Amino acid sequence: MSDLSRPAGPRIIAVANQKGGVGKTTTAINLAAALVELGCRVLVVDLDPQGNASTGLGVERDERSYTTYDLLLDDAPLTDVIHPTGIDGLSIVPATVDLSSADIELISNEKRSFLLHDSLRQVAMDQYGWDYILIDCPPSLNILTVNAMVAAHSVLVPLQSEFFALEGLSQLMLTVREVRQSANPELRIEGIVLTMFDRRNNLSQQVEQDARDNLGDLVFRTIIPRNVRVSEAPSYAMPVLNYDPKSQGAEAYRALADELMNKTSREAA
Ligand code: ADP
Numbered sequence: 001m002s003d004l005s006r007p008a009g010p011r012i013i014a015v016a017n018q019k020g021g022v023g024k025t026t027t028a029i030n031l032a033a034a035l036v037e038l039g040c041r042v043l044v045v046d047l048d049p050q051g052n053a054s055t056g057l058g059v060e061r062d063e064r065s066y067t068t069y070d071l072l073l074d075d076a077p078l079t080d081v082i083h084p085t086g087i088d089g090l091s092i093v094p095a096t097v098d099l100s101s102a103d104i105e106l107i108s109n110e111k112r113s114f115l116l117h118d119s120l121r122q123v124a125m126d127q128y129g130w131d132y133i134l135i136d137c138p139p140s141l142n143i144l145t146v147n148a149m150v151a152a153h154s155v156l157v158p159l160q161s162e163f164f165a166l167e168g169l170s171q172l173m174l175t176v177r178e179v180r181q182s183a184n185p186e187l188r189i190e191g192i193v194l195t196m197f198d199r200r201n202n203l204s205q206q207v208e209q210d211a212r213d214n215l216g217d218l219v220f221r222t223i224i225p226r227n228v229r230v231s232e233a234p235s236y237a238m239p240v241l242n243y244d245p246k247s248q249g250a251e252a253y254r255a256l257a258d259e260l261m262n263k264t265s266r267e268a269a
C-alpha cells in the first residue's frame, strides 16, 4: 500500500494485545503526547471499558458525558464525543464502564464490526486536521478490538518484557489475518514495541532476543524501559512527557514517536 492509495486523512493505529497490563494504555497516551510534541494533531479513542486512557489524560469520570459507547452504540456524531485534554493538539473520545456491554448489545447488529470504522470516516473529521488516531484497545480479542482493527490502518503491539511475552502473539496475528480477509485487506502491523524493559534483567534481554529472532524488523528498535515516572504519571492525570519531561520513560516514548514517523509499516507475519 502506498500512502497515495488511500484518501488523505489521519493514520489510524490500533494499540492492541489481548493480555492485560502489557502497556497498551501507557503506550497510547505517551505515544500520542510524543507525536503532539513533534507537531502532530492526535486523537486518542478509548476503547477499553476500564477508561484508563481517559483518566490518564485527565478526563474525570463525571466529565465523560459523551463517550465511545455513544459513538458506537447510539450513533452519536463524532463532534459530540470528542473531549479536549490539557494538552493542545491532543483530544480524546473517553470511555466508561457502559462499554463493557457492547459485546452483548451488538450480537444481532450486522454492521457490528464496522461501527468504529464508519464513525471515524464521517466528513466532520476533516475539520480537526488530525494526523494520527490512536485506539486504546481492551485486553481481549472481542468485538471492540475487532472494531479497532477494522477501523485502523495498522496495529501496534506492546509486548511486556517478561516470561511468556510471545505467547498469545500468534493468536493476535491470527485475528489480524482474519480481519484482513473479512473486512480490512489493507491492515498492517505497525510494529511490536517492547515495554517495561529492565536492562539489568537477563529475562528482559532474552525476551528481546527472542522477539528480534522471531519477528525481525517488525520489532521497533526503540525499547520502553521500566521507569517509575511512567507509572506515576497517570495519577497526576498526564502523560509522562508532561509529568517528567526528562525522565527515561519520556525520552523513550519520544524516540518511539520519531521511529514511527520515519518507518513504513510492514505486512504482517
Ligand atoms: P494495559 O493497558 O496493557 O493493560 P497499562 O498501560 O495500563 O497496560 O500498564 C500496566 C501497568 O504497568 C500500569 O500500572 C502502568 O502504569 C505500568 N507501566 C506501563 N508501562 C510502564 C513502564 N514503562 N514503566 C513502569 N511502569 C509501567
Ligand code: MG
Pocket: 024, 025, 026, 048, 052, 137
Ligand atoms: Mg489498558
